[in-house]
Amino acid sequence: MTEVEATVDPTISPALRAEALESLLLERGLIDTKTIETFIRTYETAVGPMNGAKVVAKAWTDPEYKQHLLADGTAAIAALGFKGPQGEHMVVLENTPDVHHVVVCTLCSCYPWPVLGLPPSWYKDPAYRARVVKEPRAVLAEWGTELDPGVEVRVMDSSSEVRYLVLPERPAGTESMSEEELAALVTRDSMVGVTKVLAP
Amino acid sequence: MTTATLPLDVEGPAAPPRANGELVFAEPWEGRAFGLTMALADRGVLSYDAFREVLIARIAAWEADHPVGECFSYYRCWLQALEQVLASEDLVPAEELVARSAAFAARPAGHDHEHEHDHGHDHGHDHDH
Numbered sequence: 568m569t570e571v572e573a574t575v576d577p578t579i580s581p582a583l584r585a586e587a588l589e590s591l592l593l594e595r596g597l598i599d600t601k602t603i604e605t606f607i608r609t610y611e612t613a614v615g616p617m618n619g620a621k622v623v624a625k626a627w628t629d630p631e632y633k634q635h636l637l638a639d640g641t642a643a644i645a646a647l648g649f650k651g652p653q654g655e656h657m658v659v660l661e662n663t664p665d666v667h668h669v670v671v672c673t674l675c676s677c678y679p680w681p682v683l684g685l686p687p688s689w690y691k692d693p694a695y696r697a698r699v700v701k702e703p704r705a706v707l708a709e710w711g712t713e714l715d716p717g718v719e720v721r722v723m724d725s726s727s728e729v730r731y732l733v734l735p736e737r738p739a740g741t742e743s744m745s746e747e748e749l750a751a752l753v754t755r756d757s758m759v760g761v762t763k764v765l766a767p
Numbered sequence: 768m769t770t771a772t773l774p775l776d777v778e779g780p781a782a783p784p785r786a787n788g789e790l791v792f793a794e795p796w797e798g799r800a801f802g803l804t805m806a807l808a809d810r811g812v813l814s815y816d817a818f819r820e821v822l823i824a825r826i827a828a829w830e831a832d833h834p835v836g837e838c839f840s841y842y843r844c845w846l847q848a849l850e851q852v853l854a855s856e857d858l859v860p861a862e863e864l865v866a867r868s869a870a871f872a873a874r875p876a877g878h879d880h881e882h883e884h885d886h887g888h889d890h891g892h893d894h895d896h
Binding site for chain 1: 815841863869
């Protein structure tokens, strides 16, 4: 680490450094521009929380799928076509009236990309990562998630060995809604566990 | 871990990732740093897990000590981690990166920013942004 730090000129912006790195890697034939741009475009436009919302809506409406999802998250999610980097070792946690899970990555920002996309800045922020472990109820309250004192709160630390996705509670009053309509209700934040899914 | 296995569900009825009101990448260079890393991992030039270990160390180092008033930048840590991995594997020596960055910095005004809008490059971008 020190070797690189010693040569970092803080006056050179990250934009220039990224551009310089890309040009050197291109010259060495280690990358090609098309692959880089495909990755950027994919995560900017195609992979995101709408994938996880479909998983949740299916689990809400198909008991057999839900059982599969809770038993083997990686396989059940892949069965809907959602796979790729950071989609291995998925564990799905069911929120119930008695237990509320909330997910963090205390070391960096491990996050289930295929179902949620890239993490939002608050998830990566040192304040969230430190505080949700120490005072989860206070953090949840700031998100507007007021939990009954009787509800057990479990803070789950994602890592490269296990990446968590929360299966939020299906809100009351949605019994007549279709799977597609339900998917539209499911938010990214509810699948991280900082909020609940609200009825329309 | 190839691009082919990534789901490209652009046809679906659901909103794109930015639907929660935040861009995936706040600045273009963040996307380049991300795309570079994933392209290198995809080709097996670096291992994402090894990169992640260095990223964790970078984030911890920032949290332990940083200039007063400096805001946390996840992708700055990410880019530093990538530079470090490439330097330690001797794929891109640090001095060479510094020299190239300085050369780019010395370009005339109008050529030293906004990668995507820089038409002076010789490596043929698809200008579809």
